[in-house]
Amino acid sequence: MVERKEETAMKKEYLDKIAEYGQLIVVSGPSGVGNKTVLREYLQDHEQACVSVSVTTRRQRKHEIDGKDYWFVSVPEFERMVRMGEMLEYTYVNGNAYGTTKKSVEEARARGKNVILDVDTIGAMKIRALCPDATLVYILPPSWDELKSRLSSTGIYNKEEVNALMEIAEEEISCANSYDYILVNDTISNTLSRFAQIIHSNRYSRNCMKEFLDSYIDGEVKPHVQSYKEALL
Ligand SMILES: Nc1nc2c(ncn2[C@@H]2O[C@H](COP(=O)(O)OP(=O)(O)O)[C@@H](O)[C@H]2O)c(=O)[nH]1
Numbered sequence: 219m220v221e222r223k224e225e226t227a228m229k230k231e232y233l234d235k236i237a238e239y240g241q242l243i244v245v246s247g248p249s250g251v252g253n254k255t256v257l258r259e260y261l262q263d264h265e266q267a268c269v270s271v272s273v274t275t276r277r278q279r280k281h282e283i284d285g286k287d288y289w290f291v292s293v294p295e296f297e298r299m300v301r302m303g304e305m306l307e308y309t310y311v312n313g314n315a316y317g318t319t320k321k322s323v324e325e326a327r328a329r330g331k332n333v334i335l336d337v338d339t340i341g342a343m344k345i346r347a348l349c350p351d352a353t354l355v356y357i358l359p360p361s362w363d364e365l366k367s368r369l370s371s372t373g374i375y376n377k378e379e380v381n382a383l384m385e386i387a388e389e390e391i392s393c394a395n396s397y398d399y400i401l402v403n404d405t406i407s408n409t410l411s412r413f414a415q416i417i418h419s420n421r422y423s424r425n426c427m428k429e430f431l432d433s434y435i436d437g438e439v440k441p442h443v444q445s446y447k448e449a450l451l
């Protein structure tokens with residue numbers, strides 16, 4: 219099959235763009251499983267990655283830093299951001315609103331950063347529908363007893379809250395079926411190395427290469443990483 223020179227150049231340009239463009243990785247898991255710990259450690263050794271800082275109406279905890287752990291905003295400010303179309307997705311967890319801004323995701327991806335979102339299962343499903351090249355990772359505890367003990371060890375929750383979170387975890391865990399990868403957070407070092415492998419091998423997965431593959435199947439080469447990404451900006 220003879221391919222036009224112009225078409226070959228465009229495919230090369232497109233491949234270069236894919237290589238430059240950061241991945242979108244969505245991480246969920248029951249409260250207390252260790253998401254924040256794993257991601258904090260992962261960032262220390264992976265400069266090319268960042269965790270998107272969500273906006274929330276939840277009360278700031280003692281050790282938390284505004285702009286680092288979350289952007290803490292009032293309910294009217296959160297509602298304004300939703301009205302202005304600034305949120306990629308948002309949801310309510312335990313009566314508090316949490317949202318990911320379009321800006322925090324797309325600007326970082328365009329700079330070549332692998333952007334990691336730590337969101338609940340509803341947020342993850344919204345991202346899946348909006349961003350077909352997102353990769354979804356669900357983190358499981360090694361056992362229910364261990365989850366309970368980690369929740370208690372945080373010192374954030376009282377006994378009743380721990381029990382309520384355990385019930386939510388049991389209900390939520392079936393959602394893990396809709397994720398691309400399942401990680402069991404047994405030891406931090408095991409989880410970190412498996413997580414790094416996922417991100418490394420995922421770069422050229424079918425999900426990430428879908429638009430490029432379509433250019434062969436449809437015979438139409440798209441010159442830029444475009445479509446929904448541009449629509450989001
Ligand atoms: N959909 C969505 N969920 C979020 C976002 N930010 C945090 N969450 C989720 O909100 C839940 C509660 O988070 P947090 O208040 O930090 O409590 P903790 O995880 O129990 O310490 C967790 O499941 C987070 O993954 C967001 O921007 N969007």
Ligand SMILES: Nc1ncnc2c1ncn2[C@@H]1O[C@H](COP(=O)(O)OP(=O)(O)O)[C@@H](O)[C@H]1O
Pocket residue numbers: 247248249250251252253254255256368369371372403404405406
């Ligand atoms: N692999 C692990 N082994 C033992 N303890 C862990 C592990 N991962 C996290 N933890 C502990 O579990 C507790 C909850 O972790 P955290 O990262 O705050 O959970 P999440 O963000 O999922 O709510 C913390 O006390 C943390 O130090």
